[in-house]
Amino acid sequence: MMNYATDPPPQTPAPAVHADDLTVVRGSRTVLHHLHFTVPRGQITGLLGPSGCGKSTLLRSIVGTQAKVRGTLNVLGHPAGHSTLRSRVGYVTQAPSVYDDLTVRQNLDYFAAILDPGRAAAERRHQHVTQAIADVDLTRHADALAGNLSGGQRSRVSLAVALLGTPELLVLDEPTVGLDPVLRRDLWNLFHDLAATRGTTLLVSSHVMDEAERCHRLLLMREGEVLADDTPDALRNRTGTDTIEAAFLHLVDEAAAGRTKESTR
Numbered sequence: 607m608m609n610y611a612t613d614p615p616p617q618t619p620a621p622a623v624h625a626d627d628l629t630v631v632r633g634s635r636t637v638l639h640h641l642h643f644t645v646p647r648g649q650i651t652g653l654l655g656p657s658g659c660g661k662s663t664l665l666r667s668i669v670g671t672q673a674k675v676r677g678t679l680n681v682l683g684h685p686a687g688h689s690t691l692r693s694r695v696g697y698v699t700q701a702p703s704v705y706d707d708l709t710v711r712q713n714l715d716y717f718a719a720i721l722d723p724g725r726a727a728a729e730r731r732h733q734h735v736t737q738a739i740a741d742v743d744l745t746r747h748a749d750a751l752a753g754n755l756s757g758g759q760r761s762r763v764s765l766a767v768a769l770l771g772t773p774e775l776l777v778l779d780e781p782t783v784g785l786d787p788v789l790r791r792d793l794w795n796l797f798h799d800l801a802a803t804r805g806t807t808l809l810v811s812s813h814v815m816d817e818a819e820r821c822h823r824l825l826l827m828r829e830g831e832v833l834a835d836d837t838p839d840a841l842r843n844r845t846g847t848d849t850i851e852a853a854f855l856h857l858v859d860e861a862a863a864g865r866t867k868e869s870t871r
């Protein structure tokens with residue numbers, strides 16, 4: 607018999623990203639092959655793998671800018687690229703997308719006006735812009751022309767733009783490339799702070815294996831395939847290795863041995 611007095615079970619929110627049999631073709635090449643993985647909410651997931659393995663293609667698919675995506679790819683409970691995700695997902699590409707002839711604040715004012723238009727929102731926009739500039743530690747440079755900033759500072763302007771809408775999911779394509787160790791550390795501290803205090807989900811790609819240690823979870827990729835989807839500790843334990851780099855190499859050898867076995871059957 608139905609018990610109408612019982613509350614419905616609490617709904618667990620959908621994972622930030624869920625991929626099932628995801629395949630992506632670029633030109634005449636299949637770049638991603640039948641991927642299955644999940645990115646949990648509120649954590650930092652590192653997408654690691656060598657140059658050319660398909661990290662950017664996967665990130666572009668998740669934010670909905672990649673063509674020829676087949677299979678299931680859900681983001682915050684909607685198909686990737688769905689219009690309702692526009693303000694809920696922040697994306698920072700490898701090349702900083704800022705206007706060099708505008709100051710840092712003018713760049714952010716411009717993007718804030720697109721996200722939250724109208725005179726009535728002016729005060730709110732001002733607060734969001736000031737907060738985003740402070741988040742990326744550029745307050746002292748707020749009135750500097752973006753064209754006069756260093757490469758690392760310009761990438762932080764891009765990151766500030768992505769932070770403007772307080773996105774639930776932040777997708778960052780190699781955000782620490784070319785940064786000095788102090789800036790890298792500061793950025794990773796910011797990522798952890800966003801996850802801990804705002805519950806933001808971060809998906810961060812890198813080809814530098816030592817950045818793996820800074821992530822809650824890892825997706826290790828090679829040649830368009832996901833070799834592992836686990837925590838750094840579990841990966842080291844499972845492979846009997848001390849570092850993620852050694853774990854990665856172990857998994858590569860394991861996959862190659864598996865392929866050889868298949869082909870000799």
Ligand SMILES: Nc1ncnc2c1ncn2[C@@H]1O[C@H](COP(=O)(O)OP(=O)(O)OP(=O)(O)O)[C@@H](O)[C@H]1O
Nearest residue numbers: 632633635637656657658659660661662663664813
């Ligand atoms: N327009 C294209 N047509 C065909 N193949 C492409 C195209 N763009 C990229 N590729 C190929 O897709 C593969 C994956 O590229 P992708 O940029 O996703 O890799 P990545 O892991 O992000 O590399 P990196 O770390 O160097 O940025 C590469 O082998 C690349 O040569």
